[in-house]
Amino acid sequence: MITFTPLADSDHQHFAKDLFESAFPEEERPPFGRLKKRNNSRFHFLVATTEDDDEPIGILSYWRFDDFTYVEHFAIAEELRNQGLGKAVFLNFVSQQTQQIVMEVEPSHDEMSDHRIEFYASMGFVQNPQPYEQPSYHGDSRRIPMIIMSKLPLDDDEFEEVKRQIYSEVYLVAD
Numbered sequence: 001m002i003t004f005t006p007l008a009d010s011d012h013q014h015f016a017k018d019l020f021e022s023a024f025p026e027e028e029r030p031p032f033g034r035l036k037k038r039n040n041s042r043f044h045f046l047v048a049t050t051e052d053d054d055e056p057i058g059i060l061s062y063w064r065f066d067d068f069t070y071v072e073h074f075a076i077a078e079e080l081r082n083q084g085l086g087k088a089v090f091l092n093f094v095s096q097q098t099q100q101i102v103m104e105v106e107p108s109h110d111e112m113s114d115h116r117i118e119f120y121a122s123m124g125f126v127q128n129p130q131p132y133e134q135p136s137y138h139g140d141s142r143r144i145p146m147i148i149m150s151k152l153p154l155d156d157d158e159f160e161e162v163k164r165q166i167y168s169e170v171y172l173v174a175d
Helices: 014-025 030-035 083-094 113-123 155-172
Strands: 002-006 043-052 056-064 068-076 100-105 130-136 143-150
Touching: 002 014, 002 083, 014 030, 014 043, 014 056, 043 083, 043 130, 056 100, 056 155, 068 143, 068 155, 083 113, 143 155
Parallel strands: 068 100
Antiparallel strands: 002 043, 043 056, 056 068, 100 143, 130 143
């Protein structure tokens, strides 16, 4: 079994920081210290551990909005990847959600990005066709082309509302 523990209550904060910083390029993540200081009841950062021995296996951060849950970051420890743990952890999380789930993923451009898209698609997530760019976490004007994947397809109005809320709450920018 898998257990999720809020970062603030976890004995594995060093693991979480190391995995967060190694799994995501700097332009796709805020500074770790800023995550710990987020004072927003919508934001959650969890450390996934094995229930039997409390061994850390991954991290998952998400935002719970009124109409959807936005998965901001998800990663499994590198040495544990490709063993089915990522799927088990993610499906465990998904099974606890009662609303639409959305996430940003890199467009297909290499084997790793293809694998990531296929990973989420294998759990029923779909790519939405609307154009999307991830705003900068670092206060500059850089934007990174991304795809929004979701549990259920988003029509144009739903997509625009999801984008507006992510931009304003997560990235603190206007559309």
